[in-house]
Amino acid sequence: MRLGFCIREALRSLRRNAVPSFAALASVLVTLLVLGVFIPIVQATTGAANDVRGKVLVNVYLQDDATPADVTRVRAALVADPQVRSVEFVSKEAALRRESEQNPDAYKLLGGTNPLPDTLRVTPKNPDNVLALVTKLAPTQGDGGVTGADPAIESVRSSKDDTEKILTATKVVKYTTGLLALLLIVASILLISNTVRLSVFARRREVQVMKLVGATDGFIRWPFVLEGILLGAMGATLAVLLLGVIKVALIDPLVSDFALLAAPQTIGFGMLVGVLFLAGVVVSACGSALSLRRFLNV
Amino acid sequence: MAATEHELRLRDTRSAQPQLDPRMLAVRPGDPANAIELRNVSRTYDTSKAGLNEASFAVRRGEFVFLVGQTGSGKSTLMRLLIKELEPDSGSILVAGRDIGELRRKQIPFYRRNLGVVFQDFKLLPNRTVHDNVAYALQVTGMGRREIRSKVPDILRLTGLATKLHHYPDQLSGGEQQRVAIARAFVNHPPLLLADEPTGNLDPETSIGIMQLLYRINRTGTTVLVATHDADMVDRMRRRVIELERGRIIRDELAGRYAPSDVSTAEFGALLSEPAPAPQRAPDPADDFDQAFVD
Numbered sequence: 264m265r266l267g268f269c270i271r272e273a274l275r276s277l278r279r280n281a282v283p284s285f286a287a288l289a290s291v292l293v294t295l296l297v298l299g300v301f302i303p304i305v306q307a308t309t310g311a312a313n314d315v316r317g318k319v320l321v322n323v324y325l326q327d328d329a330t331p332a333d334v335t336r337v338r339a340a341l342v343a344d345p346q347v348r349s350v351e352f353v354s355k356e357a358a359l360r361r362e363s364e365q366n367p368d369a370y371k372l373l374g375g376t377n378p379l380p381d382t383l384r385v386t387p388k389n390p391d392n393v394l395a396l397v398t399k400l401a402p403t404q405g406d407g408g409v410t411g412a413d414p415a416i417e418s419v420r421s422s423k424d425d426t427e428k429i430l431t432a433t434k435v436v437k438y439t440t441g442l443l444a445l446l447l448i449v450a451s452i453l454l455i456s457n458t459v460r461l462s463v464f465a466r467r468r469e470v471q472v473m474k475l476v477g478a479t480d481g482f483i484r485w486p487f488v489l490e491g492i493l494l495g496a497m498g499a500t501l502a503v504l505l506l507g508v509i510k511v512a513l514i515d516p517l518v519s520d521f522a523l524l525a526a527p528q529t530i531g532f533g534m535l536v537g538v539l540f541l542a543g544v545v546v547s548a549c550g551s552a553l554s555l556r557r558f559l560n561v
Numbered sequence: 562m563a564a565t566e567h568e569l570r571l572r573d574t575r576s577a578q579p580q581l582d583p584r585m586l587a588v589r590p591g592d593p594a595n596a597i598e599l600r601n602v603s604r605t606y607d608t609s610k611a612g613l614n615e616a617s618f619a620v621r622r623g624e625f626v627f628l629v630g631q632t633g634s635g636k637s638t639l640m641r642l643l644i645k646e647l648e649p650d651s652g653s654i655l656v657a658g659r660d661i662g663e664l665r666r667k668q669i670p671f672y673r674r675n676l677g678v679v680f681q682d683f684k685l686l687p688n689r690t691v692h693d694n695v696a697y698a699l700q701v702t703g704m705g706r707r708e709i710r711s712k713v714p715d716i717l718r719l720t721g722l723a724t725k726l727h728h729y730p731d732q733l734s735g736g737e738q739q740r741v742a743i744a745r746a747f748v749n750h751p752p753l754l755l756a757d758e759p760t761g762n763l764d765p766e767t768s769i770g771i772m773q774l775l776y777r778i779n780r781t782g783t784t785v786l787v788a789t790h791d792a793d794m795v796d797r798m799r800r801r802v803i804e805l806e807r808g809r810i811i812r813d814e815l816a817g818r819y820a821p822s823d824v825s826t827a828e829f830g831a832l833l834s835e836p837a838p839a840p841q842r843a844p845d846p847a848d849d850f851d852q853a854f855v856d
Contacts, residue, residue, distance in 0.1 A: 268700065279688035472684045475644065476745065477674035478701040479667075 272486035273493055276466075283462035284494060290458040291498025291547060292505075294451035295539045299506040301447055302535060305440040312433035316390040319429060321397055321421045323383040326414075333415035334381060340413060341385055341400075346392050351384040358382060380417060390430060397421050455543075456550035459491055463554040470558045480559050484552060491551030492544055499543035503536045593658030595619045596753050596784035597643065602652035603808075604638055612638045614808035615652070620786065620801075622657075622752070625779040627795050628788040629819055630805035636788040639805070640757045643786075644678055645669050657752065674702055677746030677783070679775075681758035683738045685730040685745075691717065692726045695745045702749065712748065720744040720774060736767035743774055747783075754778060756787045760794065768794060792819035 277284050325337065334352065341350045353361075358379040363370035385400075387393050401419040473483050510532060592598070597620040604612040613635045620626050628636050641647045642654060645661060653660050656672075664672050678684075685694050692713055699709045717723055720740045730738055739759060746754055756775060760768035772794055779785040789795065795802060795818060802817030803810060812821065 265703075276688065469686055469688075472686055473697070473701070474670070475646075475673065475678055475684065476698045476701055477670045477672075477676075478697075479670040482670075482701055 269485045269489050273489040276486065276490055277493065280462065280466070283458075283465055284490075287455070287458045287462055287491075287494045287547065288498045288501075290454050291495055291543050292501050294454055295499055295502035295543050296505055298447060298451060298542075299502060299535060299539050300509070301444060305444045308440050309437050312436045315429055316433050317386075319387070319390040319393050319421070321385040321387060321393060321400070321419060323385060323400060323419050324417045325381040325383070326417045327380060329381055329415045333413075334383075337413045337415050338383060341383060344396075346388055346396050348386045348388045350386075353382045353384060355379050355381055393421050393430075394427075452546055455495075455546045456553070459494075459547055459550035460554035463487065463551060463558070467558045470555070474559070483559065484555055487551045487555050488548050491547040491549075495544040495547030496540070498547075499540040502543070503540060506536070506539075507532075591655055591658040591660070592619075594622055595655065596622045596624065596657060597786065598655040598658075599639075600653050600655070602642065602649045602654055604642060604647060604649045612808055613642070613649070613805075616805070616808070616810050617652075618803060618810060618813060620784060622784055623779070623782055625776065625785045625798075625800045626787070627798070627800055627802045627817075627819075628786060628805065629790070629792075629795060629802055632790075633807075634805040635808040636805055637757055638808075640678075640755055640786075640788055643755055644673060644676060670701070674698075674749055675751050675753065677743075677749070677751040677754035677778075679739070679742050679746050679754070679756040679759045681761035683730070683735075683742045683762075685738060685741055687730055690727050690729055691722060691733070691741050694730070694741055695748050698745045698748050716744045716748045717741075720747075721770075734767075735763050736770060739763060739767075739771050740774065743771070743778070747778055750783075752783060754783050754785045756785065756789075758788055758790065760789065760791050765793065772798065795819035 323337070323341065325333065329337075338350055338352060341347050355377050358381075359370070359377045362379065385396070387396050397419050400416060470483055597618075599616050599618055602613055602616045605614075606612050616635070616639070628639065630636055638647065642649055643656070643661075645664065649662070653662055655661070661672065686697060689697065695713045695716060696709050699712060704712075714723065714726065717726060720743055722737065722740055722744065725733060725737060725741075730741065733741065739762075743759075754775070759775065760771050763771060768791060775785055775787060776798070799816045799818070801815050802812065802819070804812035
């Protein structure tokens with residue numbers, strides 16, 4: 264269409280309506296900045312929570328007299344279980360070595376004896392199912408009954424209290440950050456579109472005059488939308504620049520010291536910048552177009 | 562442009578044609594010789610404030626008509642109906658023989674390009690210069706930049722604003738702003754010009770200048786409908802007067818006065834002999850309206 268005309272008109276109205284334009288630009292800037300900081304934080308937190316949940320294990324202790332054949336059999340049965348992700352075998356000797364490294368004094372007292380059983384460390388597919396898995400594998404039930412578990416299994420443990428605590432805590436963290444992120448996004452959209460609406464509203468008389476002179480809706484709309492796009496792009500550019508400064512000045516030097524900052528699941532900076540930029544532009548353009556619609560019905 | 566002056570003079574002599582009584586021509590299907598025709602048009606507002614009540618009249622092409630009446634008598638309603646800002650509750654409005662009720666929403670902008678509109682509050686775009694305000698009316702029609710650049714200074718010179726090209730509306734006096742509005746209304750050479758209280762905000766001296774301008778536009782063949790309170794002006798000009806009262810037409814006189822009992826004080830003609838800028842018209846003024854109905 265008349266692209267040149269649209270661009271000239273958009274630039275003119277940016278220049279002549281400096282204050283409302285600046286307000287819209289500032290709101291885009293601030294919300295994108297907050298989102299840009301918050302999104303990685305949410306992701307790092309969820310990532311950390313998932314990490315912790317991944318560490319929930321079930322220890323399957325075998326009978327003291329378990330033969331290597333028993334070990335292989337039990338192991339095969341565990342691997343075949345649909346709820347099990349992986350199984351790691353820790354032999355008596357390996358267990359003793361690890362424990363005595365952690366607690367050398369206590370194990371010195373034991374002399375040469377090894378009280379530790381062969382152990383199979385089971386990582387469940389879904390940490391929420393840990394307790395069910397424990398019940399299934401344990402040879403004796405709480406009510407004294409016997410399950411069909413392998414006779415070579417002496418007992419099954421998962422530190423029940425800890426597991427439950429970890430599961431609840433991580434769930435709370437995940438839901439809270441998710442909710443906060445949602446609220447923040449909704450608030451950002453409302454703030455930006457509201458500011459854009461205000462600046463359009465301030466010019467409703469102008470729109471009315473344009474209609475009287477015989478301008479078609481498109482003729483009035485496209486410069487406005489383009490103006491929204493320009494504002495969004497400028498605000499987003501500033502926000503991205505500031506985020507870049509924050510990243511280079513603050514985050515990068517600290518990454519090696521804090522695991523949370525280096526969490527692998529967080530969004531890449533390039534990706535983050537792209538998403539923010541697009542969101543800023545789309546929201547302000549849509550805001551302009553939608554708020555203009557009311558005044559076009561003259 | 563030299564030829565246009567000559568043409569103008571020719572037109573001026575031709576416009577002295579005898580005027581027909583419009584009421585005798587009113588009830589025929591879409592007479593294109595009628596610039597405006599209202600047939601039993603009614604429009605009421607929710608708030609019981611008077612709108613229009615069964616108004617019927619016709620205005621021939623090239624006429625200059627005053628619409629008079631007290632506040633709330635329906636003058637502005639009539640204007641808003643004609644620019645299709647409002648829809649009538651009943652009855653039909655014909656412009657150049659076509660029922661404007663048949664215009665679809667998408668066609669309205671094209672219809673409005675054939676109208677010049679002038680308002681009491683000027684309705685200029687505040688963040689554009691005089692030049693750009695007038696140019697906007699051409700830009701909406703998709704006219705090229707070069708053509709606009711040549712046309713706008715011309716029309717502004719004719720309305721006496723050649724030196725104010727790059728002023729913003731708030732840097733101008735009321736009379737000057739109204740001249741800009743008239744320049745904008747006339748720059749497309751519309752066949753019909755509507756003015757709603759064009760002198761309502763102006764002092765009597767300035768008003769005369771504005772009326773002169775409208776009259777000269779009329780003499781180029783444009784039909785002009787002026788709603789006004791200005792009794793002095795109406796009495797001086799002695800054109801056709803349609804009086805409204807509470808939405809009804811109570812008087813329709815050729816060469817009428819503002820009020821039936823008023824005595825004319827002076828002839829307006831003397832004022833018209835003063836050198837006033839002459840607006841121009843396109844060579845063939847007729848029937849740009851039909852384009853508005855093209856799909």
